Ligand SMILES: [Zn+2]
């Protein structure tokens with residue numbers, strides 16, 4: 001037996017950023033490369049992404065959307081057609097200036113998002129109300145020239161889906177904007193076990209070119225918020241800039257009303273920072289690449305490996321099942337699959353075989369259970385359901401614990417300091433107050449929640465008449 | 477009822493290139509954009525790609541490979557590490573020189589293929605024979621700066637998978653090279669119903685940096701060949717350039733042996749040009765986005781639409797089933813779904829309902845069948861199997877009909893002229909003869925087939941001693 005040292009990670013409380021870096025690399029999710037700010041998504045990380053992608057893709061198709069694929073490059077003149085949009089994205093795009101040895105007559109940007117390409121296409125294919133709605137989605141890589149990067153959270157290139165739809169009326173587009181935000185909330189809460197706050201972005205924080213932006217915001221273990229998915233009502237601004245017209249039911253020429261919405265590999269960062277602990281990753285069963293990992297005990301003894309492989313065969317139909325029959329010792333293996341956040345470890349040794357049983361150990365609580373062979377599927381299924389629910393409940397509790405109310409700036413600062421997390425506070429609606437809060441506290445407006453509470457009568461910043469309750473937080 | 481004009485396409489025999497363009501655009505597979513040489517893959521085209529991708533991804537995973545994701549950009553210095561490789565790709569890459577408003581210190585190429593990124597990563601993660609083999613695959617977009625482009629066949633950007641593996645021995649890598657070529661052959665023959673010739677590329681035609689390249693070549697309706705998938709034995713050239721070493725079972729430091737293999741959206745071009753006819757696309761049932769399209773007849777009559785929707789509901793569990801209940805007339809619909817290559821049309825009108833039956837019309841032969849309601853699943857299933865087989869048989873027959881033997885250059889030219897297609901001819905192995913054949917006939921060496929036949933004793937070009945039989949053809 002080869003001696004293997006247990007990998008160790010920095011404690012969360014000691015250095016959360018280092019804890020995160022340790023987890024993503026030591027759990028084999030990513031590796032770095034010589035390409036600045038880009039990451040290699042390793043097999044374990046990519047299998048996790050495939051599960052998330054497939055769940056989301058299923059919901060996107062169920063709600064009537066079709067997948068398409070648009071070009072990677074956007075000619076500069078096309079990007080410039082919608083003025084707010086180009087102003088928002090120009091500072092952070094990568095430019096292709098040469099093809100082979102030739103300099104290009106017009107430079108091409110590597111798509112940071114694909115609104116303008118969809119608009120150009122929609123102009124070609126939409127003519128009548130009969131062509132509407134157009135409900136398209138694309139899975140793609142996009143590039144934004146970020147200065148500071150961290151795996152999953154902020155990278156030069158990332159993977160995402162971007163939905164782009166066109167509708168007859170503003171109301172139809174509004175319905176779509178809400179519908180897709182709900183799909184994102186379902187993915188986060190029901191699959192990733194990450195509770196979210198749903199709401200609208202302020203004017204300052206909305207998407208470049210949008211009428212308004214809806215968002216789902218989640219809260220990490222360190223009290224920072226993470227924007228986890230956004231859905232934009234684009235109004236008819238792009239339609240006017242691109243001339244996307246249709247003949248309506250009365251034969252009148254109208255502009256279409258559009259939406260766009262996106263969710264990215266960033267949600268893996270949310271999953272890690274919401275559920276992870278000092279032993280590593282904790283992955284919710286619904287998206288876990290491996291739901292149960294079989295670790296044979298005293299595997300050199302007769303019958304153990306046969307028994308373990310028999311279980312693997314038997315369980316694989318119903319659960320994503322792994323087995324580690326390598327010659328590393330069980331202690332190393334326990335540590336490794338805890339680090340990788342596998343929801344359940346199944347131990348099977350000579351004494352278990354004798355008693356016709358196995359031991360199930362849950363990752364979230366460390367609790368051990370005995371299951372006899374005839375009840376193993378049933379108990380395992382129930383355990384996975386319970387783990388999924390427990391992760392959500394724990395995260396929900398944390399979100400509530402880390403949410404404070406502030407009525408004035410003194411309270412705001414004190415509470416953000418003593419209990420880092422989300423601050424609910426009233427806002428007058430003025431940009432100056434929003435800017436001032438950021439400047440003085442480091443917290444930004446995360447959203448104006450759909451579920452409003454009147455926590456005070458006056459703006460937390462200026463004391464003026466309050467317009468709405470805003471959730472504020474420091475954010476990734 | 478709105479009047480709709482039937483879309484028409486150019487006849488194949490009249491202008492094959494125009495026929496192809498008509499089919500890809502009028503069957504709604506692609507659209508053009510203002511991005512030169514790139515295509516928009518529309519919902520119908522993308523659904524076809526998803527089916528092909530999922531079938532191939534399943535086989536790639538079954539053979540033990542794992543999916544990963546590598547960065548889009550490659551620093552110039554990294555691309556330059558393997559000399560043959562950079563020489564092959566430098567003339568056709570796109571260069572990013574600016575990020576936002578800053579000029580980059582080192583320019584980045586948009587990946588034309590990812591060997592060097594995998595090599596850099598393998599150097600990091602491979603240390604011992606215990607780490608081998610590494611069997612990785614990636615689904616991605618790549619860019620090659622092509623001058624002349626055509627949808628699917630040759631585009632600036634295309635979608636593909638690229639496998640990259642590392643092994644202990646040259647033999648292991650050789651086995652892998654063969655295994656993945658067989659996977660490609662299976663995908664083409666069993667799913668796309670496209671028969672292939674398997675063989676090895678000549679030195680001239682092999683991949684830049686490879687020891688040798690295996691290929692599957694298929695033959696289009698117009699007698700031109702299409703390289704449909706390649707599998708490269710990379711030897712240890714990249715390992716030496718990148719320093720990818722491992723401690724072998726005897727504790728000695730060794731270079732790994734590598735392979736890479738790729739298949740692209742190009743195979744959609746093969747499918748179109750092998751099976752299509754003057755009425756449009758013909759899609760093999762196994763990858764068809766819609767396998768059966770229900771067209772209600774006299775749908776304004778009572779009960780017809782209910783009946784048709786009932787069938788849709790009933791058949792959807794077992795078959796990818798569509799329904800067109802729009803107010804376009806049945807003639808338009810027949811034409812539309814023939815154009816789109818849907819394998820089976822199901823007609824249901826008042827008289828069919830009365831008789832408890834439906835009419836099934838196959839796209840490949842136009843043959844009509846009556847199926848009573850209690851046998852519709854069974855007959856439909858058998859029909860789809862039969863269509864799949866018939867498409868392959870027809871294509872195989874065409875391939876054989878369009879394959880000639882030539883013993884000298886006069887025969888070569890005459891046969892290529894009178895029966896455009898593949899020419900089997902002996903070759904001495906010299907580059908000069910290969911070049912001369914291309915210059916005089918326009919045909920290139922497609923491969924040295926694994927199944928050799930001695931069609932003559934001497935080289936078709938120089939009359940020298942023949943080394944092997946080569947298949948030659950004009951190619952896309
Ligand atoms: Zn205020």
Ligand SMILES: [Zn+2]
Nearest residue numbers: 904909935938
């Ligand atoms: Zn010769």
